[in-house]
Every structure is written in C-alpha cells, then in structure tokens.
Amino acid sequence: MRILVDGQPRESVGALDRGLHYGDGLFETLAVRHGRLRFLDWHLERLAKGMRRLGFPPPDLDGLRTELAGAAGEGAGAVKLIVTRGIGPRGYRPPREARPTRIVIAYDAPGVELPAKGLRVGWCRVRLGRNPALAGLKHTSRLEQVLARAEWDDGHMDEGLMLDTEGRVISATQANVFARIGSRWVTPSLDGCGVAGVMRRAFREWLKGQGNPAEERPVAAAELAEATALVLTNALIGAQAVRELAGRGLEPDPDVAAFGGWLERL
C-alpha cells in the first residue's frame, strides 16, 4: 500500500481537516487492471461533478490523472482517492477559498473476494435517509452504510440491500443493484439517496448497446420478489450475479457473463 497526501508520500492528514470533522469530502475507488485505471475518465467526471455540487473549487483534472496513474501498480489492484474540502476554521461554514486535501491510497491487489457461484444477499435493517442535495454523490458522510454493513459478519451473507426511509430499494451497502423484472432490467432511481456508481453507468451503457436499456425508476421492495435475476455492480467487482436473495434462489442471467467478458477485454 502506498499513500500520497497532496502528492507527497505521507501517512497522515491534518487534524483540522474538514473531511475528519464533518465528512466534508468525496471519494472514488478505481480498479487497476493490467496497470490501467479502469473507467478513469468517468471517475474523474463524477468527482468533478460532486465537487461542483458541494461548492469545492474545481479540480486540476490533468494533475489528478497523472497522479493516479503514477500511483497505480503494474498489475491488478485498486486506487482510492479522497478529496476533502481541506483545513478550515471552526464551524460548518465552508471557507471562502477552500484548498482541498487529496489523499491517494494505492493497493497492489483488488482486495475483493467473490464467491464463485454468485452472491448471497439479504436485507439491511438500517435505511437510507433521503436528501436530494446529496443524492448520487460518493461523499464521505457514510455512517448509514457503516451501520448497515455492521449488521452481519458471519458467512451466510455477502451483501445487504438497503431501502430508503420510504421503503424503496436503493442499493446494496457498497454496490448498485439491477433487477430483471419481466424482460427488462430495472435499476432504482437515485434522486433521493444512493451513490451513482461508475460501474452502474458502465452496465447501463452496455445494456443500451445491446438494445435492451435498463429502466431507471423507483423500485418497491416487494417488486424484487418478481425479479428473475439480480445483479450488483461496483468499480471493483464489476457486475456480479446474486444467487440468493433472502433465501430465495435466483438464476444467473446471461447478460452478466457477457458484460463480464466485455469488461475483461476493455
């Protein structure tokens, strides 16, 4: 593992950083394959959009690109980038001229263990609060996910689906979700909460290219009982079939393997 803080090899961050005080930051987790950062442009695009929505000064995207590429290893791994609003005076009020802190953490292994036969998924009790101002962003105020992920630690479940406070399906704790209902793929809208994942975008683009675009809309929990297939996506796992949802068996969908093959050839 290698850590860069503001471009320098350093293992620590100022104790007055607003990322630490208020979760006032954003992050990206990028997969490294054959020494290349997968979907780098889309990650940077989402980051820049998030920084704009939070009122951060715009990032130096060329500089970031160079720094991330330099941090990525030669083979397969992962790079995490955190950008906070930086050090600020006391109080929630953002400094007028924020100087964001950037933290790059590079791992020489992807660090994900995937069951060969597909994921076993259950339901989390903790729900996601709705807040359009933050919806879609991969920000660092993530206590809801932390509490949800703390709900299981044994071997009978790989991921947990989360509902929002109105009872709609939003995502898994660290992945987006697609359900095949009837002949169509459906993925929850993320205008109230949830993270608009880069792999969610990739799977949607790919499905569109196949002539079977996913429908983005609110999804009630009960609808998943009718789903014939369920898929979780994130930057590191790609798209993974769910083989069991709360005890009910599901079949792998051919789209999952086809997308996986496409992803490998990228």
Next chain:
Amino acid sequence: MRILVDGQPRESVGALDRGLHYGDGLFETLAVRHGRLRFLDWHLERLAKGMRRLGFPPPDLDGLRTELAGAAGEGAGAVKLIVTRGIGPRGYRPPREARPTRIVIAYDAPGVELPAKGLRVGWCRVRLGRNPALAGLKHTSRLEQVLARAEWDDGHMDEGLMLDTEGRVISATQANVFARIGSRWVTPSLDGCGVAGVMRRAFREWLKGQGNPAEERPVAAAELAEATALVLTNALIGAQAVRELAGRGLEPDPDVAAFGGWLERL
C-alpha cells in the same frame, strides 16, 4: 490552539482513519468558563451513548475527563473532542476490535460572535434526511449542515433553520430551537434527525425547574408563524433569543435572560 491526538501533542491523524474515510465518528464541543468545562458530565454521557449506538468500544470516561480538563485553558474558551472508530481495513465494515482515535482541540477563546440585540434567522433550502439510526447523535457525517451553512455568507442572517424532508422544523444549522407557542415552549422531537444538544437538555431541565416544561413534539414549519418567541441553544452560545425570523420581528422572552443568568452562575 492546542491539539492532542490520542493524548499526544500532534497535529495530524492517520490517512486511513475511518473518521476521514466515512465520517465514522462523533464529536462534542464544550464551553470552558472560568477554566471549567461546562456540562462535562452531560457531554460525556452523550458521547458514551453515541459510541454505544455506533458500536464503538466503550470509552475510558475517567481518562477522557482528565484529558479534557488538562486541555481546557484557564479562562473562557472551548474544547472540541472528536472520537472516530480509528484506523480500519478497507470497506464500510467496522473492524471487530476497533481502536478509536480521539482528537482534542482546545481554543483559548469561545470563538462565537453574538449580535447584542438577538439573532436574525432565516430558512435553509437544504433539508435534513430522516434516519432514526442516526437521529440525535452528534456524529461527524455532517455534509447536510455544511451545505445548509453554505447558503448564506453575508451580514443579513445569523443562523438558518432546517426542515426535514417531511417539512418539519428540526433545528438551526448548529443549534437546537425552542418556540413559545401560546403559553408553552415547544421543541422539535429528534427521533428522525437532528442533534440532541447538551444546551437543549440544560434549557429543558431549567424550564422544568420553573414549572413550565417544554413540550417535545413534531413541529410544522407553519407553526412558527404563531410563535411569540424563538430561542436557539448550543453549548457555546447558551440560549439566545431570535429577534427576527425571515423578516418577522420577535420579542425577547424573559425566560431567556433568566436562563442566561442561571448559566452564568453555574
């Protein structure tokens, strides 16, 4: 300003700290008056409760008490304490044996400027998402407050009231709120969101002692049009009268001055 990290004079925190990655922490801001930490027991009680709810190991309260007292200056000031879940492996999942990080920041001045004639308060556009799992906690996933506080920066407004996503009044960006409606004080319930402030508790206890306990219940935004007085509370400002709410003038209530006098004599 003096900073202690895990009891040592140090100005930085590990770049892998979960407080930085996920807002996985809690904080307390304590007022120092005449060299004493005001309501120290209540702050520690709230912290311990928050740590329990987030699944942190229990704090060493005696050690914390000593450390905070040592950090407080001789006169008037403030001490901020942050406790994060500490350094952990990748992912939201909390480590089984977390070793929390504690950060103590001591200021030699209270650092609050209060207008002599009472506060001018408006409404924030950003709303608070509802999440019972986090409601009441003074946690460090605070992007909602950051965005709300970024809505104004000129001289015509001192604080902003926040609604939750269902349109109920919850609090100001960094203070709790009490409204006198009819003959009674009313304060919003915090079972869906908001921070259960220590000064809120103090004002409630004091009101109870006066034989006029505040009613804690959901408060619709429209009800504040009927309020004859409005008060904001937090650990540093005590209880402050609002002199103007969105352009409407309000009278100071005698309870505010009486409580302020009681607070001074503590």
